[in-house]
Amino acid sequence: MRNIPTNSPGKAELPLDLTGPHVTQGAASAHRLYQALCEMIVAGLVKPGEPLPPSRALARQTGFRRNAVVTAYERLIADGFAQATVGSGTFVADRIPARGSEARKPKVEVDAPRQGAFALGCTHIDERALQRFRGFVGRRMRAFGDQHLHYGDPRGSHELRVAIADHLLSARGLRCDPEQIMLTSGTLHALRIVMSAILRPNDQVWCEDPGYPAALKTIAHCGYRAVSVPVDEHGLRVAKGRAAAPSARAAYVTPSHQFPLGVQMSMPRRLELLDWARDAGAFVLEDDYDSEFRYDGAPLMSLAGIDRLRRVIYMGTFAKTLFPGLRIGYCAVPEQLMGQVAAARAALDRFPATLMEGAVADMLNSGAFAQNLKRVRKLYREARDALATTLKEASDGRLSVPVPSQGLHLVARFDPSVELAVASRAKQAAGAEGWLLADTYSRARPLPGFVLGFSGHQIPQLVTATERLAKESLAALRATARRR
Ligand SMILES: Cc1ncc(COP(=O)(O)O)c(C=O)c1O
Numbered sequence: 001m002r003n004i005p006t007n008s009p010g011k012a013e014l015p016l017d018l019t020g021p022h023v024t025q026g027a028a029s030a031h032r033l034y035q036a037l038c039e040m041i042v043a044g045l046v047k048p049g050e051p052l053p054p055s056r057a058l059a060r061q062t063g064f065r066r067n068a069v070v071t072a073y074e075r076l077i078a079d080g081f082a083q084a085t086v087g088s089g090t091f092v093a094d095r096i097p098a099r100g101s102e103a104r105k106p107k108v109e110v111d112a113p114r115q116g117a118f119a120l121g122c123t124h125i126d127e128r129a130l131q132r133f134r135g136f137v138g139r140r141m142r143a144f145g146d147q148h149l150h151y152g153d154p155r156g157s158h159e160l161r162v163a164i165a166d167h168l169l170s171a172r173g174l175r176c177d178p179e180q181i182m183l184t185s186g187t188l189h190a191l192r193i194v195m196s197a198i199l200r201p202n203d204q205v206w207c208e209d210p211g212y213p214a215a216l217k218t219i220a221h222c223g224y225r226a227v228s229v230p231v232d233e234h235g236l237r238v239a240k241g242r243a244a245a246p247s248a249r250a251a252y253v254t255p256s257h258q259f260p261l262g263v264q265m266s267m268p269r270r271l272e273l274l275d276w277a278r279d280a281g282a283f284v285l286e287d288d289y290d291s292e293f294r295y296d297g298a299p300l301m302s303l304a305g306i307d308r309l310r311r312v313i314y315m316g317t318f319a320k321t322l323f324p325g326l327r328i329g330y331c332a333v334p335e336q337l338m339g340q341v342a343a344a345r346a347a348l349d350r351f352p353a354t355l356m357e358g359a360v361a362d363m364l365n366s367g368a369f370a371q372n373l374k375r376v377r378k379l380y381r382e383a384r385d386a387l388a389t390t391l392k393e394a395s396d397g398r399l400s401v402p403v404p405s406q407g408l409h410l411v412a413r414f415d416p417s418v419e420l421a422v423a424s425r426a427k428q429a430a431g432a433e434g435w436l437l438a439d440t441y442s443r444a445r446p447l448p449g450f451v452l453g454f455s456g457h458q459i460p461q462l463v464t465a466t467e468r469l470a471k472e473s474l475a476a477l478r479a480t481a482r483r484r
Contacts (some may be wrong), residue, residue: 048093051088051089118469138433174314187330193348195436196347197340200249205252210261211254236258255270270306285313287313292377293377321372409452
């Protein structure tokens with residue numbers, strides 16, 4: 001038995017709670033006793049400096065072995081909750097950490113992820129593709145080796161980078177060396193790493209207006225200044241950007257399928273943007289988030305492909321082509337930038353998680369990735385058509401719904417003369433997810449309408465929710481007309 005000083009017997013029993021939520025049921029008795037003692041001390045049920053009972057007495061009170069009591073006391077002493085004086089016993093420490101009152105505890109506010117009808121970013125994976133993915137993951141786990149036991153390349157697995165380079169060449173017309181590719185945990189992560197490599201605090205970044213709010217948040221969060229540049233039917237208005245911030249250091253764009261409007265940046269505009277980047281010594285950050293979901297014909301070559309990866313940094317993601325929970329995206333960067341981008345990555349979070357990389361490479365190399373895309377593209381097209389048709393019909397044509405030829409969402413607009421509040425009232429009354437179109441604008445004059453996701457949703461539920469949204473839209477329009 002270890003020699004822990006104890007106090008003389010005869011004191012009243014300790015007010016110990018051995019069953020509350022502060023105790024890990026099933027843990028060793030010494031650990032449970034330690035947790036209960038801590039709780040009692042921190043709650044102020046015994047005061048600083050008061051003696052604790054001898055170990056034998058506490059063992060009797062709790063029914064635990066004396067050894068467990070001694071271990072719990074030793075831990076209390078080691079953690080500073082108690083102190084021992086040889087010959088006198090064990091006492092509650094003179095100073096113990098204060099505990100704030102429950103009432104004053106701040107409420108934790110975290111936006112809950114949205115998954116209901118029209119929520120953006122939802123996906124579906126074909127059952128056969130999932131089956132193959134399971135097989136690949138299992139095989140990779142069985143072959144678990146050294147690559148997972150060491151720190152890795154900041155760019156991630158060479159094998160997956162080779163597979164991505166092949167995909168980019170065949171699907172996006174972008175020829176690049178696997179050495180120029182870096183795996184990330186998604187587009188926003190790629191954006192953050194790349195910006196930290198090429199920008200300085202307070203640098204200006206052109207951003208499409210309307211645009212992708214999450215990217216704007218990342219840009220602001222990293223300490224750069226987003227400069228809103230309006231979008232027209234050709235994409236970002238480069239001349240407006242030149243006028244507003246000629247010496248911006250970067251432009252963040254979605255040229256293949258402008259988010260949210262769906263415009264494809266015209267070739268003259270692409271060339272104008274590249275000219276500006278060359279003149280200004282700036283870089284274009286191309287977010288190519290949904291080009292694999294093209295419903296009519298082949299997608300246009302990526303901007304990075306046109307530029308041959310000189311002033312454009314390309315960002316892609318498996319969040320749509322496979323599923324968001326994978327958290328794997330990638331960027332392809334000009335050769336001369338890779339050193340600094342890799343250094344920025346190493347400084348941020350060292351290197352990507354290695355476990356899933358092999359299985360994703362297997363998906364790409366085996367053809368399972370392409371087969372999955374083919375099958376889900378068909379599903380998404382059906383969902384798109386169901387949503388567009390229902391919305392047009394059920395809103396009596398009051399919502400204009402251009403059918404996008406690409407992507408996983410559509411934009412439905414009221415006439416520009418309609419108050420913005422009509423859309424927000426209708427959305428709220430319908431309990432719909434998705435976004436208000438107005439929420440994607442920064443400075444440009446917002447249009448009344450909705451941004452509605454159709455991927456990854458069951459068509460019957462989507463149709464029901466669409467009918468409800470259309471009905472509430474008509475009701476909100478009528479209510480506004482009555483007030484006038
Ligand atoms: C415009 C845009 N870019 C990128 C992404 C993907 O982001 P991530 O790869 O970080 O999940 C999305 C997802 O909804 C998007 O809408």
